[in-house]
Amino acid sequence: MINLTVLRRIGSVVLLAGVLAGLLLTGLQKWQVSPIIAQAEVYEEAAAAKEHEEHHAAELAAAATSAAGTPALVHEHAHEHAHGADDWEPANGVERSAYTALANVTIAIGFGLFLVAAMTMRGRQVGWRAGLLWGVAGYLVFFVAPALGLPPEVPGTMAAPLHARQIWWVMTAGATAGGLGLIVYARHWAFKLAGVALLLVPHLIGAPQPEMHGGAAPEELARAFIHATALANGVFWLALGGLTGYFYKKFA
Numbered sequence: 001m002i003n004l005t006v007l008r009r010i011g012s013v014v015l016l017a018g019v020l021a022g023l024l025l026t027g028l029q030k031w032q033v034s035p036i037i038a039q040a041e042v043y044e045e046a047a048a049a050k051e052h053e054e055h056h057a058a059e060l061a062a063a064a065t066s067a068a069g070t071p072a073l074v075h076e077h078a079h080e081h082a083h084g085a086d087d088w089e090p091a092n093g094v095e096r097s098a099y100t101a102l103a104n105v106t107i108a109i110g111f112g113l114f115l116v117a118a119m120t121m122r123g124r125q126v127g128w129r130a131g132l133l134w135g136v137a138g139y140l141v142f143f144v145a146p147a148l149g150l151p152p153e154v155p156g157t158m159a160a161p162l163h164a165r166q167i168w169w170v171m172t173a174g175a176t177a178g179g180l181g182l183i184v185y186a187r188h189w190a191f192k193l194a195g196v197a198l199l200l201v202p203h204l205i206g207a208p209q210p211e212m213h214g215g216a217a218p219e220e221l222a223r224a225f226i227h228a229t230a231l232a233n234g235v236f237w238l239a240l241g242g243l244t245g246y247f248y249k250k251f252a
Helices: 004-064 070-084 094-122 128-149 162-185 189-205 219-250
Strands: none
Touching: 004 094, 004 219, 094 128, 094 219, 128 162, 128 189, 128 219, 162 189
């Protein structure tokens, strides 16, 4: 039988902690991360414009050597291709900030569910101090371990296929969570050793890599983005863990 009191408690904890932590992350991104993204997008757009000009020039050159009537067809195809490349995205300013905040709050609520589930399964009273430790664990599982193989990337960076990266990310997060759980909670040394092995497996397999490395943005901008993202996510996870622990105890 479902305990409605427990469900209401979990819902309240996750909602409050998720909203506050998500808004905090949005503020950190606006202050630290977004300016770097804006700079990287300038380089990305410049590279895309150059590539489009080169592609268009190559099409014109090919059309000049083809049969009569072909240039019109090539021009029409190029126009359709350019028009189709203009995908929708939020406008800069309030609209983009609002969508970012909504996405961050949604993600924070989802991660908060993981934390509350782990706290509930642990079966011990949890306050904000213990919540901070859970936040550190979440940071290691969902950011640090995957970032060792797939560091955060600025716009315009060459990357492996998305599906392959997603699979490796999920595998790494799952293996890291299982490995840390065995190391911390298992009593027998063999299980602790298995936990260490779980931590290493994804990195021994290796993250999927692009055929060519590099990107439109300068390397120092890419490094600054990694540092800013790591700091923002660290603060986010500490806040999410501490707030989850605080509200978990408050609504007990």
